[in-house]
Amino acid sequence: MKVMTMWRDALDGLVKSPATQRYPFVRAVAPDRLRGQLHWNPESCTGCGLCAKDCPAEAIEVIVLDKKAKRFVFRYHVDRCTFCAQCVASCRQGCLEMASDAWELAATDKDDFLVHYGAEEDVEAVLAGAPAADAPVAE
Template identity: 50%
Template sequence: MLNDVFVSLFKRPFTERYPYAVKPAPDRLRGKLLWDESKCDGCKLCVRDCPAKAIEIEVVDRAAKKYLYHYRIDRCIYCAQCVESCKEGALTMSNTLYHLASADKAAFTEIYGAKGTGACSEEAAEK
């Protein structure tokens, strides 16, 4: 053990320099939920299976498949059950958007589909 201690004296610190140096996240990291309007058919399976009641789907026009997708970031437990439940592949979890903390409550409710453009890519969500 003394040997361990001595060797460690000449090693770099193990501590990561976060937030100054951010390590790339693993590919499978489960970050913010993203919704693709063009694929969603409004079946609400994701709403039913969400264990945290973080999702709500508001129907604007069922014939035209127009929905508003309410996503509560503060409730989400990032389990990805919704991604698995979705038969249309409309949901994905971002592996880059995970800095989600905020001092503002409004930042925790995302309403996809409300900004006119609809489809929610990572770039759109970042804005």
């Protein structure tokens, strides 16, 4: 009986199209509601930090360089993110979304998992070690 099943499966395999996908040569379209990489839209961000406070994985840092001038840098640790979307729900300004098409997040270098959003000069300042406005200044 088992031999018959095996032969039937083998013959089916010859005539049916493959069940597997030819990724990465053919890239499947992800469902609209898939939670991929988090994206930050600075337009309406107030720097309130609620997203970071509510993130259960400590995957977000909102670095305030100048609140009045709306100079914020949004640091996202992709490797800590659990894709729960709590931050998206917490942001009252609608600044956060999880891109459904950004789901290929594997990397061989750990540095690739640290993403900075913000104006180029602000990100550079933060990477150079600029203190956040609300951080204690070292004496």
